[in-house]
Amino acid sequence: MECCLSTISRHVSIREYTSESIPEEHVKKIIEASRRAPSAWGLQPYTIIIVRDPRLKKDIAEAVGGQEHVAKAPLLLVYAIDYAKLVELAKKIGVSVSDPGLGHLIIGLVDVGIASAWASIVAEELGYGITFIALYSNPCRIAKILGLPKYVLPVVALTIGKPARRPGLQPRQPVEALVDYEKYSNVVDKANAMLGDRELMAKYRRVIELTLKPNTYYDLVGEEMYKCIREYFNVKV
Numbered sequence: 001m002e003c004c005l006s007t008i009s010r011h012v013s014i015r016e017y018t019s020e021s022i023p024e025e026h027v028k029k030i031i032e033a034s035r036r037a038p039s040a041w042g043l044q045p046y047t048i049i050i051v052r053d054p055r056l057k058k059d060i061a062e063a064v065g066g067q068e069h070v071a072k073a074p075l076l077l078v079y080a081i082d083y084a085k086l087v088e089l090a091k092k093i094g095v096s097v098s099d100p101g102l103g104h105l106i107i108g109l110v111d112v113g114i115a116s117a118w119a120s121i122v123a124e125e126l127g128y129g130i131t132f133i134a135l136y137s138n139p140c141r142i143a144k145i146l147g148l149p150k151y152v153l154p155v156v157a158l159t160i161g162k163p164a165r166r167p168g169l170q171p172r173q174p175v176e177a178l179v180d181y182e183k184y185s186n187v188v189d190k191a192n193a194m195l196g197d198r199e200l201m202a203k204y205r206r207v208i209e210l211t212l213k214p215n216t217y218y219d220l221v222g223e224e225m226y227k228c229i230r231e232y233f234n235v236k237v
């Protein structure tokens with residue numbers, strides 16, 4: 001118990017790594033954390049792709065907006081929602097199924113989030129640094145790089161390696177803004193709690209501009225996802 005909380009409390013995203021490679025036994029432990037993670041119905045509609053090939057890492061780095069730390073990380077774990085293998089399994093056991101839809105996607109997203117988070121904690125427990133990488137800004141391009149079939153959609157990746165530089169802890173919302181008891185309190189108190197936190201606001205002024213104003217990155221993500229899930233999932237949204 002103490003192990004995880006102290007590791008989590010020290011968490012900071014690491015974007016600079018030494019060239020030290022990660023032994024296979026550690027990769028197995030990190031993957032095992034995802035494999036044992038809870039999943040809706042225990043279905044595990046995802047595949048984890050272990051990427052070490054410098055060429056592939058470079059292509060993925062470019063596809064996510066030229067994030068050099070993706071190319072330079074010794075190890076990249078790509079988490080993709082995967083209903084292809086389950087549809088194939090259904091065929092083999094003689095069950096006729098329809099195209100996975102929006103519900104399948106949403107449940108897959110939650111499952112991928114949990115599985116990747118469990119892996120990230122074990123990686124940090126083992127002394128590695130990690131950063132989550134958003135693949136949802138360009139999912140179809142990444143799907144093509146990795147040769148993903150229909151019904152498989154990349155969501156996030158984890159870069160993993162020995163930290164070369166450890167930045168300071170990033171702020172988090174105060175508990176009053178994040179937690180309510182029994183029922184929702186109110187948005188004004190929550191906003192005031194955040195406003196009163198100088199460190200948080202130093203970050204949030206910029207982040208809110210970048211995420212909540214019209215035509216920002218989040219809208220782009222929406223459009224790309226929209227296009228890609230039509231192509232990969234036949235989902236009409």
Ligand SMILES: Cc1cc2nc3c(=O)[nH]c(=O)nc-3n(C[C@H](O)[C@H](O)[C@H](O)COP(=O)(O)O)c2cc1C
Nearest residue numbers: 011012013014015064067131132133134156169170
């Ligand atoms: C779903 C998700 C996507 C993220 N995508 C990226 C990314 O593409 N590139 C990156 O450098 N960091 C990415 N991050 C890391 C966040 O920027 C980071 O967690 C946040 O700023 C808080 O900093 P900390 O992790 O150091 O505490 C992502 C984190 C999450 C959870």
